[in-house]
Amino acid sequence: xxxxxxxxxxxxxxxxxxxxxxxxxxxxxxxxxxxxxxxxxxxxxxxxxxxxxxxxxxxxxxxxxxxxxxxxxxxxxxxxxxxxxxxxxxxxxxxxxxxxxxxxxxxxxxxxxxxxxxxxxxxxxxxxxxxxxxxxxxxxxxxxxxxxxxxxxxxxxxxxxxxxxxxxxxxxxxxxxxxxxxxxxxxxxxxxxxxxxxxxxxxxxxxxxxxxxxxxxxxxxxxxxxxxxxxxxxxxxxxxxxxxxxxxxxxxxxxxxxxxxxxxxxxxxxxxxxxxxxxxxxxxxxxxxxxxxxxxxxxxxxxxxxxxxxxxxxxxxxxxxxxxxxxxxxxxxxxxxxxxxxxxxxxxxxxxxxxxxxxxxxxxxxxxxxxxxxxxxxxxxxxxxxxxxxxxxxxxxxxxxxxxxxxxxxxxxxxxxxxxxxxxxxxxxxxxxxxxxxxxxxxxxxxxxxxxxxxxxxxxxxxxxxxxxxxxxxxxxxxxxxxxxxxxxxxxxxxxxxxxxxxxxxxxxxxxxxxxxxxxxxxxxxxxxxxxxxxxxxxxxxxxxxxxxxxxxxxxxxxxxxxxxxxxxxxxxxxxxxxxxxxxxxxxxxxxxxxxxxxxxxxxxxxxxxxxxxxxxxxxxxxxxxxxxxxxxxxxxxxxxxxxxxxxxxxxxxxxxxxxxxxxxxxxxxxxxxxxxxxxxxxxxxxxxxxxxxxxxxxxxxxxxxxxxxxxxxxxxxxxxxxxxxxxxxxxxxxxxxxxxxxxxxxxxxxxxxxxxxxxxxxxxxxxxxxxxxxxxxxxxxxxxxxxxxxxxxxxxxxxxx
Numbered sequence: 071x072x073x074x075x076x077x078x079x080x081x082x083x084x085x086x087x088x089x090x091x092x093x094x095x096x097x098x099x100x101x102x103x104x105x106x107x108x109x110x111x112x113x114x115x116x117x118x119x120x121x122x123x124x125x126x127x128x129x130x131x132x133x134x135x136x137x138x139x140x141x142x143x144x145x146x147x148x149x150x151x152x153x154x155x156x157x158x159x160x161x162x163x164x165x166x167x168x169x170x171x172x173x174x175x176x177x178x179x180x181x182x183x184x185x186x187x188x189x190x191x192x193x194x195x196x197x198x199x200x201x202x203x204x205x206x207x208x209x210x211x212x213x214x215x216x217x218x219x220x221x222x223x224x225x226x227x228x229x230x231x232x233x234x235x236x237x238x239x240x241x242x243x244x245x246x247x248x249x250x251x252x253x254x255x256x257x258x259x260x261x262x263x264x265x266x267x268x269x270x271x272x273x274x275x276x277x278x279x280x281x282x283x284x285x286x287x288x289x290x291x292x293x294x295x296x297x298x299x300x301x302x303x304x305x306x307x308x309x310x311x312x313x314x315x316x317x318x319x320x321x322x323x324x325x326x327x328x329x330x331x332x333x334x335x336x337x338x339x340x341x342x343x344x345x346x347x348x349x350x351x352x353x354x355x356x357x358x359x360x361x362x363x364x365x366x367x368x369x370x371x372x373x374x375x376x377x378x379x380x381x382x383x384x385x386x387x388x389x390x391x392x393x394x395x396x397x398x399x400x401x402x403x404x405x406x407x408x409x410x411x412x413x414x415x416x417x418x419x420x421x422x423x424x425x426x427x428x429x430x431x432x433x434x435x436x437x438x439x440x441x442x443x444x445x446x447x448x449x450x451x452x453x454x455x456x457x458x459x460x461x462x463x464x465x466x467x468x469x470x471x472x473x474x475x476x477x478x479x480x481x482x483x484x485x486x487x488x489x490x491x492x493x494x495x496x497x498x499x500x501x502x503x504x505x506x507x508x509x510x511x512x513x514x515x516x517x518x519x520x521x522x523x524x525x526x527x528x529x530x531x532x533x534x535x536x537x538x539x540x541x542x543x544x545x546x547x548x549x550x551x552x553x554x555x556x557x558x559x560x561x562x563x564x565x566x567x568x569x570x571x572x573x574x575x576x577x578x579x580x581x582x583x584x585x586x587x588x589x590x591x592x593x594x595x596x597x598x599x600x601x602x603x604x605x606x607x608x609x610x611x612x613x614x615x616x617x618x619x620x621x622x623x624x625x626x627x628x629x630x631x632x633x634x635x636x637x638x639x640x641x642x643x644x645x646x647x648x649x650x651x652x653x654x655x656x657x658x659x660x661x662x663x664x665x666x667x668x669x670x671x672x673x674x675x676x677x678x679x680x681x682x683x684x685x686x687x688x689x690x691x692x693x694x695x696x697x698x699x700x701x702x703x704x705x706x707x708x709x710x711x712x713x714x715x716x717x718x719x720x721x722x723x724x725x726x727x728x729x730x731x732x733x734x735x736x737x738x739x740x741x742x743x744x745x746x747x748x749x750x751x752x753x754x755x756x757x758x759x760x761x762x763x764x765x766x767x768x769x770x771x772x773x774x775x776x777x778x779x780x781x782x783x784x785x786x787x788x789x790x791x792x793x794x795x796x797x798x799x800x801x802x803x804x805x806x807x808x809x810x811x812x813x814x815x816x817x818x819x820x821x822x823x824x825x826x827x828x829x830x831x832x833x834x835x836x837x838x839x840x841x842x843x844x845x846x847x848x849x850x851x852x853x854x855x856x857x858x859x860x861x862x863x864x865x866x867x868x869x870x871x872x
Contacts, residue, residue, distance in 0.1 A: 073128070073523065077180035080120060084113050084177060085185070088508040089192045092200065092236065092501040095226045100563070100590065101556040102228055106500035107166060108553075111545045114169035117176035118541060122534035129528055130521045135178055137514070140341055140457045141171050144450030148405065151443040155404020158585055162548040163406035166500075169545065170507055177511035179521050186476065186515050189508070190243060197240025198297040200225045201304025204233060208307050223307035227501065234305055234313035235496045239483040239505060241301045242320050246479030248294045249324060312494055320486040324478060332463040341460060345453035349445065352436050352452070359385065360392040368419050374685060379424030384433055384493060386425055390415040391432025395441045402444035408432070409589065412441075414620040421655040421693065422685045428623050431498055435491035438498065455488070458510060465517035476516045484509040551584050555591070562594045571601035587618050596628070605632055621652050630661055637804065639669055656682045656696035663703055670842065676707050698728040705737050709744060717741050732762035736771060743771075748779050759789075766793035766807065774814040783822060790815045806843075809835045813850055816857075825861055832857055 087109055096104040145168060152164030204223040206212065225233040305313060323329060337344045363385045375382055393415045394403070403411060409430035416429060432438060440448040458481075465477050487506045491497045497506060562577030575598035581591035596611040612629040615622065626649035633642035643665050650658040659682025666675035679700045687693040701720045708717035721738055728734055739754030755772040762768060773789035776782060790811060797807045816831030832854045839847040857863075 073124075074182070078182050078185065080116070081177060081180045081182060082185055082188070084116070084173070084180075085189045085508060085511065086192060087113060088504050089189060089196055091504055092196065092226055096556075098560055099553070099556040100559040101552075102226075103500045104553055104556055106504060107549055110166060110169050110173065110500060110504060111549050114173050114176075115538075115542045115545065117173055118534070118538040121176065121179075122531070122538040125531040125534060126528055128523045128525050129531075130179060131524055134518070134521050135175070136461055136518070137175070137178065137454065137457050140345070140450065140453035141175055143342075143453055144447070145171055147401075147443050147446040147450045151402045151404050151447060154401045155407055157404055157407050157410055158587055159406040160404035162552055164404070165541075165545055165548060167405055170503065174507050174511055177507075178514045178518075181511060181515035182520055183515050186480075186512050189512060190247060190480070193505075193508070194240060194244045194247065194294070194297055197237055197244070197301050200233070200240075201237055201301045204237075204304040204307055205300075221308075223304070225304075227499065230308035231310050231313075231494055232496070232499055232502060234308040234310035235487060235490050235494070235502055236505065237301045237305045237308075238313045238317050238490065239487055239509070241298060241305065241317060242324070242483040242486055243479065244294055244298045244301065245321065246324055246482060248291065248298065250476070250479065313490060316486050316490045319489070320482050323482050323485065327466070330463055330466040330478070332467050333460065337456075338460065341453045341456040342449075344456045345449055348452040348456065349449045352448065353440070353445070356388055356392045356434070356437060356440075360389040363389040364393075368417070368423065374422050374687060375424070383424040383426075386417060386420060386423060387429060387432045388434055388437060389417075390429065391434060391437035391441055394432075395437060398441065398444065400444045400446070402440070402442045402447060405442050407442055408438060410587075410619040410622070413622045416621075416652060418651060418654040419685075421653055421687050421690070427653075431495045433495045434493060435488070435495075435497045438495075458484075458513065461514060461517045477513065480509055480513040480516055484513060555581050555584055555588060559588075559590050559594065562591075562598070566594060566597055566601070569601060571598050574598040575602065589615065589619055589622055592618070593623055593625070600632070605636055608632060609636075621649065624649065624653060624657075626652065627657060627661060630665070634661070634665055634668065637668075637800075639665060643669070656686055656693050656700060658682075660696045660700045660703070663700065667703065667707075672707060672710075676704065679704050679707075694725065695728060698724045702728065702733055702737060705741075709737065709740050712744065714741055714745050732758040732765065732768060735761065736768050739771065739775075743775060748775060751775055752779055752781070764796075766796040766811070769793040770811050770814055774817070777814070777818055777821060783818065787815075787818055787822070790818060805838065805840075809838055813853070817853070820857055820861075825863070828857065829861075829863065 091106050091109050094105040094109065096102050148164050148167050148171075152160050155161075155164075204225050207225075208223045210222075221230045223233065224230055225236065227233045227236065305317075332338070333344065390412055391408075394408070394411055412432065413429050416425065417423070420429075421427070432441070436448060436451075439451050443450075462477055462481050466475070484506055487496060487502065487509070497503045558577045558581045562574045562581065565571075565574035565577060575595060578591050578595035578598055581588050582595060585591065592611055592615040596608045596615065599605075599608040599611060609629060609632045612625050612632070616625045616629065626645045630642045630645035630649060633639075633645060643662075646658070646662045646665055650662055659678060663675045663679040663682065666672075666678060682700050683697060686697045701724050705717040705720040708714070708720065717737070718741060721734060721741070724734055735754045736758040739751040739758065742748075742754060743751035752772070752775045755768060755775055758765075758768040759772050769789040770793045773786040773793070776786035776789075794808075794811045794815060797803060797811055812831045813835035816828045816835060819825070819828035819831065832850070836847065836850040836854045839850060841847070
């Protein structure tokens, strides 16, 4: 087998694999793009083995790889950022970035220009089939169930933004192919491929047209037009305005040449001066936006900005990403580290302004690069872009045809992906970043002549024979671990959904053995331990998660919630306040209000809870339900203060499902009882006990009301004694709850004639009341004095001071 034939086979295999990679979806795993990582590492390993065998014997002639300086610089920036990172995930992510860059270099070396048309047609066919699949999804026919996506048209990308970006690129490729005029000297026109290439010539290969058509219109034009229409329909199903904007802008680039002018002599010498200028401009652009966003008076707006969430949330994410970059401006936090630290820069009003609870991406490729690999990583990416532009401009200068040429047909879709990535997380997934890699390789193959080789023994390349097995083994090990982690996470969360806590804990335990810093592993393990009733263990896991990634998933809220459940009020208050400073939403107000009530700071709690009802993100179920819980707490405080009309208005405002909850029935019963309607109160307390039979508050209320209405005393005694046992068994016991049941039981025993037991409990209910509970103490003092007087046990020397 000759060397050109070997290279052609490898080039076609690598490129075809990249074209088809969006269809290789991983199932039963929390990361559907795992197979694309296997493909990238596999192709990079194949490239490394091929070059390690060939380079010691033969090597390309000098000056045939213009991207080499920029690639080496970018490699170096990624390597430094990876070595300086504090996260284990950075090693795999850095290797993955390096594998993509190495694959780009390899495809430049082995690419043969005559294969470009074949691969371009494959890209167009893949985009057309993807649009057909998206249309089928919208109609209800799908091969997969996308558990984490509320959308119907996502292709194989799990998100409509990613699908829109993919179809945007294939539409531009199809349109560029269609606009090439028939019969012109271009390697990509509407004729059938009959490719010839004069040996040693730098001129473009040509195609000879076949004569078959349909009513004077070439059949190939009809097929391309149909493909474009299908792809546009698929794009329209995503409702992504950004992709349409970029599509229209890049359609203009297909018909203009102002952007193809060769740079001056100064910028021709090296790509780095222009790259440095571009990196500075990008930094200044996002820096100005960050200053503008952070200085805007968000607290003065009158309500949530409905209709502008996508724009405002994007600005906030850019401000968060730039703030992270400013903390690590030189070498960055390491590849993949964004998911750990970005949420710590979340603005307090983020939920009200449209941010999701967990932010792991600034929705900008430039900011992701700058934050994870530092300014030098951004500079390396800009150097690659500038080099590609220089290659394209030189190609255009040497080919003066006024018709649409193949270089533009390949360059514009690649530019579209980069432009879309400037305000979206387009290139954060492998199917799209690998598509950009393929387009870049095809663009080099079109604009540059095929690489020529010379026989020359080079001993230093023998080191590749030692380095290649090590890198292949390391990539295999890290990717296998990542695959196991994602599979175990999927299994663990499936068990959580089924409330199989032990099986879930086992899966998450295996995840944490592989990666102790796994965010989803720690989060899932905490949920499993809470489900098993191991609150101390769950609390420790949440605290550990907060140390790894500050307040990721709103972990401080859940840590405070567990501490409150264990009656550790001081620590619960501390963590709830930290969460409130990070996220001012109804959930934060509701939790902190509950803690203040437990601490006896009722007036402060009431003011705080009312503030939580000012801005309610009705589009988030958990926040809407938190607002309803705030209304229930305010209704309880209003009932305690005898503001019964206000309590009734608050209870009526509670929405489903809390409107049908036991708590709502209990408070409605309490309001009726205080309003003098004990019969209605009894029915509502019965309903509360039926809906939640294990809650001692409801049992206490029902038992006491049975006493007041002359109901079944035996049933009342059973209810009250059960509540007494539950309250006393809690660790630590809550004094207010115990004294409340003691008062109810004392009254019951009084009615049943058990006076000694009644006196003991009523005396305890009064004497154990702290002095600050003035109203409660006065009420129980009156009840005890009445009991002693009516039973003849009161002595004039007894003192019952409230």
